Amino acid sequence: MSALLEVEDLRVAFDTPAGVVEAVRGLSFTLGRERLGIVGESGSGKTMTGRAILRLVQPPGRVSARRLAFDGQELLTLPERRLRALRGRRLAMVMQDPKYSLNPVMSVGRQLTEGLRRRERLSRAEARRRALAMLEAVQIRDPERVYRAFPHELSGGMGQRVMIAMMLIPEPDLLIADEPTSALDVTVEAEVLKILDGLVRERGLGLIFISHDLPLVSRFCDRVLVMYAGRVVEELKAAELERARHPYTRGLLRCLPRVGGPRGDLATLTRDPAWAEQGAE
Amino acid sequence: MTDLAGTGRGRSGGPGADAGRPLRGGWVGRRARGLLGLLATLAATFLGLLFVTFIIGRVIPIDPVLAIVGERATTAQYEAAREALGLNEPLLVQFGYYVRDVLSGDLGTSILTARPVIEDIGRVFPATLELATLATLFGVLLGVPAGVLAAVRQGRLTDQLVRLLGLFGYSMPVFWLGLMGLLLFYGQLGWVGGPGRLDTTYQFIFELEVPRVTGAILIDTALAGAWDVFRNALSHIVLPAAVLGYYSLAYISRMTRSFMLEQLRQEYVTTARVKGMPEWRVVWVHALGNVLVPLITVIALSYAQLLEGSVLTETVFAWPGLGLYITQALFSGDLAAVMGGTIVVGAAFILLNLLSDLLYRLVDPRAR
Incomplete structure (x- = not known):
């Protein structure tokens, strides 16, 4: 299988008055048309990883990598225009909170169609038809009304469906979903995940699912990277989550409450500075 | 003041049940009610304005009776004049008379010019309006792009230059800048017309041959096709408008820059980039579209400030406008003229607020 995305020694650093802070420190992985989860606590560098792949890290952030290639094209040296063409057509990202x-x-x-109108030069009517079809695909019951609405007139769940629709309209090859449901209610979360899952399977997309919720990611993905302090500490098949060996991963699993499990205080996540140094393997 | 923070960011309803506006029983009614509320607010504000000017008229240590009868009048003459002015009535009744007079367009008679104040203002206000409008146009057309560019290139040379330009605008007194401008561009280079709205020759042509439609010379001469007078007027207005506009530019570019910096950090900007939108579109359509909302208030405020506060500029450039009129009235104890001028400035403020409220609804769907 040819790789869709190759990442080798990815680093994201920020120059701050207090010195250089490294958010991602030497991350490597390859991705085919599969579903990869990236898990870690806040500040572990998972969001920055997603943004670095799309080259969205703004100064004072700096991105470097030995190799960061999408479908064989080196992303970090790609001219701005060709990068924009990739972003608009083959790479997409769903962010955390549709409110923002x-x-x-x-x-x-207008937000749904501007890409089609500008990039694919579709007529207004044709772009509208495609947008409405996509809104239906994310199971919005009244696409016409949502099409005319403004974002503040939508609930969080509707907003996130609109966001997913917007990102999938150009039929991308790789979708990065950065905590796509953490701003939503639990019931809405399940609905949105089902829709996302259905579309990803049906269209055979590569997916990077970024979340802090390990069990959720393991249900949803084929493979899981566990990140800690900007590095991968463990890589697992999602089905083999219970066999996690790294103390950090086990800690993440232990601090979750379980229905029917023993009551009492949940375990606190322990951290060992040594993990940040060694990385996986 | 216009409502900036509370533009209804709340969300309604649960999932699925909330897209779109309710079509029946709401939309038209809500809009009509909103308009009525707006008009009521306007009326109340205007009444408050009249109350304030009325109080000013009572508090200022100028005796209107004395100003009319003179210092050598007998007590009987003084009392008679006082009676004629209605000053023996209770305050509230006097206020009632005052409101009635103002509403019927009677602002009293100026002692200085011996003409009805409303006529005087009709003559001087267009001059100020013309100057302030041109200056604001100058400030907006240059200030907004400058602020946007500064924000996009934050910390770099463009940004530094724009900020330096703004700093100069803030720190140089207008009379100095005006005088230097006159010295250089009028005195030395002869590129522009001097003080006043027209050269004396053209003043005569204008008075005799150009019908007054708006009172703004540029518009009236253009309507009449008197292009040589138009050109002369333009050469006179360019410098004061640029000097005044420079202040407006300094303020507007600074505010635009900070609004823009805030918007460029927002997540929807990232969304637009992910969609592959070119950077100019991200900046000038997505981010600027959101900046317009607070920017409208800034522009309206700076416009209103130019309408009332151009006294120094009008003095330096001998511009026969409202600022000059009010100042002269103040120094000669011409109470009716001072109060009349204050009402006009206040009314301009109220109208600009109304205008920015209406524009809000146009650019921000959350305010509809």
């Missing part, structure tokens, strides 16, 4: 990731003064319809 949708433009509040633009109608949903």
Whole structure:
């Protein structure tokens, strides 16, 4: 299987007045048309990893890598114009909270179609038809109304479906979902995940699912990377989660409450500075 | 003041049940009610304004009776004049008369010019309006792009230059800048017309041949096709408008820059980039579209400030506008003229607020 995405020794660093802070410190993985989960606590570098792949890290952040290639094209040296073409067509990302990731003064319809209109030069009517079809695909019951609405008129779950629709309209090859449900209610979360899962399977997308929720990721993905302090500490098949060996991963699993399990205080996550140094293997 | 923070960011309803506006029983009614509320607020604000000017008229240590009868009048003459002015009535009744007079367009008679104040203002206000409008246009057309560029290139040379330009605008007194401008561009280079709105020759042509439609010379001469007068007026207004506009530019570019910096950090900007939008579109369509909302208030405020506060500029450039009129009235104890001028400035403020409220609804769907 040819790799969709190759990442080798990815580093993201920020120059701050207090010195250089490294958010991602030498991350490597390869991704085919599969579903990869990246898990870790806040500040472990998982979000920065996603943004670095799309080259969205803004100064003072700096990204470097021995290799960061999408479908054989080196992303870090790609000219701006060709990068934009990749972003608009083959790479996509769903962010955490639709309240912030949708433009509040633009109608949903305009936001859905601007890519089609500008990039694929579709007519207004044709772009609209495609957008409405996509809204239906994310199971919005009244696409016409949502199409005309503004983001503040949508609930969180609806907003996130709109976001997913917007990102899938150009039929990308790789979707990065960065905590796509952590701003949603639990019931809505399940719905949105089901929709996302269905579309990813049906269209055969590569998926990077970034989350702090290990069990959720393991249900949803084929493979899981566990990140700690900017490094991968363990890589697992999702089905073999119970066999995790690294103390950090086991700690993440232990500090979750279980229905029917023993009551009492949950375990606190222990951290060992040595983990940050060694990385996986 | 216009409502910046509370533009209804709340969300409604649960999942699925909330997209779109309720079509029946709401939309038209809500809009009509909103308009009525707005008008009521306007009326109340205007009444408050009249109350304040009325109080100013009572508090200022100028005796309107004395100003009319003179210092050598007998007590009987003084009392008669006082009676005629209605000053023996209770305050509330006087206020009632005052409101009635103002609403019927009677602002009293100026002692200085011996003409009704409303006529005087009709003559001087267009001059100020013309100057302030041109200055604001100058400030917006240059200030907004400058602020956007500074934000996009934050910390780099463009940003430093724009900020330096703004700093100069803030720190140089207008009379100095105006005088230096006159000295250089009028005195030395002869590129622009001097003080006043027109050269004396053109003043005569304008008075005799150009019909007054708006009172703004540029518009009236253009309407009449008197292009040589138009050109002369333009050469006179360019410098004061640029000097005044420079202040507006300094303020607007600074505010635009900070609004823009805030918006460029927002997540929807990242979304637009992920969608492969070119950077100009991300900046000028997505981010600037959101900046317009607070920017409208800034522009309206700076415009209003130019309408009332250009006294120094009008003095330096001998511009026969409202600022000059009010100052002269103040120094000669012409109470009716001072109060009339204050009402006009206040009313301009209220109208600009109304305008920015309406514009809000246009650019921000959350405010509809």
